[in-house]
Amino acid sequence: MDKSGEYDFLNDLVRFASLAELERIISEYCEKSFYAQTVTLISFQRDTKPITLLSHILDRDLAEFFTTYYARIGFMLDPFYIVAFGEAEFTAHQLREIAPDKFKTSEYYAQYYAKTGLVDELGATIRLGPRIALHLSLGRLGGHGRFRANELRYFKQLSPIILNRLKAILKDPVDVPEMSNAPDLIERYQNMSEPSRSGLSRREAEIAALIVQGHSSRAAGLQLGISDQTVKVHRRNIYRKLQISSQNELFSLLVQDIRGG
Amino acid sequence: MDKSGEYDFLNDLVRFASLAELERIISEYCEKSFYAQTVTLISFQRDTKPITLLSHILDRDLAEFFTTYYARIGFMLDPFYIVAFGEAEFTAHQLREIAPDKFKTSEYYAQYYAKTGLVDELGATIRLGPRIALHLSLGRLGGHGRFRANELRYFKQLSPIILNRLKAILKDPVDVPEMSNAPDLIERYQNMSEPSRSGLSRREAEIAALIVQGHSSRAAGLQLGISDQTVKVHRRNIYRKLQISSQNELFSLLVQDIRGG
DNA sequence: TCGAAAATACCACCAAGTTGGTATTGTTTG
DNA sequence: CAAACAATACCAACTTGGTGGTATTTTCGA
Known part of the structure; x- marks a missing residue:
């Protein structure tokens, strides 16, 4: 070469x-x-x-x-x-x-x-x-x-x-172009749940963002200075609130959200 | 309702x-x-x-x-x-x-x-x-x-x-519409590897197809009448031949292949 | 201020994927 | 024919995700 x-x-x-x-x-x-x-x-x-x-x-x-x-x-x-x-x-x-x-x-x-x-x-x-x-x-x-x-x-x-x-x-x-107000990853996840249901907390949205970026529970915990067990708890709560049951769906929701508006 | x-x-x-x-x-x-x-x-x-x-x-x-x-x-x-x-x-x-x-x-x-x-x-x-x-x-x-x-x-x-x-x-x-010769899932996986490398065998392509369809190793084994351990061996060989290392990539290759032609 | 929710943490269990290894039996092909 | 490969099978180890539970502290709004 x-x-x-x-x-x-x-x-x-x-x-x-x-x-x-x-x-x-x-x-x-x-x-x-x-x-x-x-x-x-x-x-x-x-x-x-x-x-x-x-x-x-x-x-x-x-x-x-x-x-x-x-x-x-x-x-x-x-x-x-x-x-x-x-x-x-x-x-x-x-x-x-x-x-x-x-x-x-x-x-x-x-x-x-x-x-x-x-x-x-x-x-x-x-x-x-x-x-x-x-x-x-x-x-x-x-x-x-x-x-x-x-x-x-x-x-x-x-x-x-x-x-x-x-x-x-x-x-x-x-x-230097104009700024728009498109939400970032964390904000997207915070605003994602249906109006009737309570949305993700700030922390949960942070963790959702880290997960879709490709961090494992352990890596996300390290980055946030918390235990991986805690990350798993957040995961569970995130899945419950968004009515999903896997990481794949978490990613899917993001893509839908971005496409939708 | x-x-x-x-x-x-x-x-x-x-x-x-x-x-x-x-x-x-x-x-x-x-x-x-x-x-x-x-x-x-x-x-x-x-x-x-x-x-x-x-x-x-x-x-x-x-x-x-x-x-x-x-x-x-x-x-x-x-x-x-x-x-x-x-x-x-x-x-x-x-x-x-x-x-x-x-x-x-x-x-x-x-x-x-x-x-x-x-x-x-x-x-x-x-x-x-x-x-x-x-x-x-x-x-x-x-x-x-x-x-x-x-x-x-x-x-x-x-x-x-x-x-x-x-x-x-x-x-x-x-x-009744005309038939085309678009390859099915298994054929796609068989023809997928680069020309220089050896492609997937029939059996490997079958297993690749089952995996992307959402079967676990165990379920694929049951369906083919072989052990889940054998399915895992095929998995390893599939990944090696296609130079990937996860199920996600296996899916990605399929989507690429279909889009590409 | 009181209570609910959020955030933290830990434990245990199971399913599954991924990565190593070895070995046997056919089949194909140079 | 011999070498290469496909297909089969089993074992072990590790990592991770997903799910269930419990419990403590902090925060914040009604």
Whole structure:
């Protein structure tokens, strides 16, 4: 497999002066090197849909899938999106570093992520404001192997430079889109039950969100600083209130909710 | 809940002379009685997509969902479809009688069936030929409760009469659609692996099909007359050959395959 | 302020999936 | 024919989900 130019790529990526130039560099490199098969630059917005600023996806079906599903539903369960609004101002990770413990067997993975054909991702995110962040993603398609340790290292060194330059370029307020009031994952679950029944409590909705993101009861407990037994109790109460009996249905309700409005 | 007319409905259903008249009777009754919220008449065809002859679904979203998903993917995993091409010439069942043991927690249930809002179904099927069958389905939406024992009993008595009359009406060859060569579930799994790798054996594909239909390892073993341990071995081999590691992914591959072609 | 609900925690049990291993018997195919 | 593979079977271990129960503390609204 030809990996020549894996460093040249990132090196050159640093020398751009506009979004258009960045796009040119990316498409040039993606054609002559196997370093990455997909490159996307996304504006993440807390509580509402992301905006794709740049998307280099050769496969047409995959590109369509990306705009159809990821932009509507998938992003909410994307580990990179979740990390984007965490504490750190800047983050750069390989997917495996931040994916929940059951990510690969989660409903999200099976229904959305697996369809992209991606086997690995490098993602970097820089906060532009309290509710907006810029995300750069490099993807490996099946058959090209995962990113290696040295590739990750180099990405972690250069991606902040790239994203900081982009931040400067995009600081024009024209580029910062309007906010809508679409509810986030937790709010969705809180408002989900039928009017007659009592809805999920804040905590229960938090746990529902973690579960659909692909966390096991144990992992969710660790993250919230509570026991996995407690998580199981919440699970039971969540299922009862929503009149369901499995994780699969919990995911199904989310998709219905998002589609419905 | 008003269940008056539950018998009148089926009684009147028997007195039709054409598809159009049947449709009129159904829509009349569905509006003044809660006996069934959805009534569909489908032409099942082995190995290819079903044809909806009549569909009384009040909810517009549900109706759209039905044509979008059920007609393309869902039917393959529909317990009634599976039973339709079994040994019996005629069958009439409540869903719970023929659903696989893990149906309610299956990926199919969560992704397709749950979205319909149905909580129960009565279905009757009559074989028109070796590769074609006629299916009548009555559905209960959430909030209307399941069909009761006496309703099922009456359905089992009257549905053969209705379907036999329909068979006579539809025997006109114009109504029997062309066959295509779309692969069935088992064939799909057999042809699924990448060209470079060896595909699933017949037996493995059979088991893959049973699993996505919602059978547990034990249930699949019982059905095939082999041990559940053997089913587990096949599972392992299936996962290895398809380079996956969970049931969720097995389902995902099917959906991809069907969408792709 | 009193009571209900929420949040926390722990225990036990069962079903099921996932992952290892070994072994026997046919069948197919190069 | 020999090697490879399919199909069968059994065992063991582990993880997780789902369900049942009980109990304590906190929070918040009527």
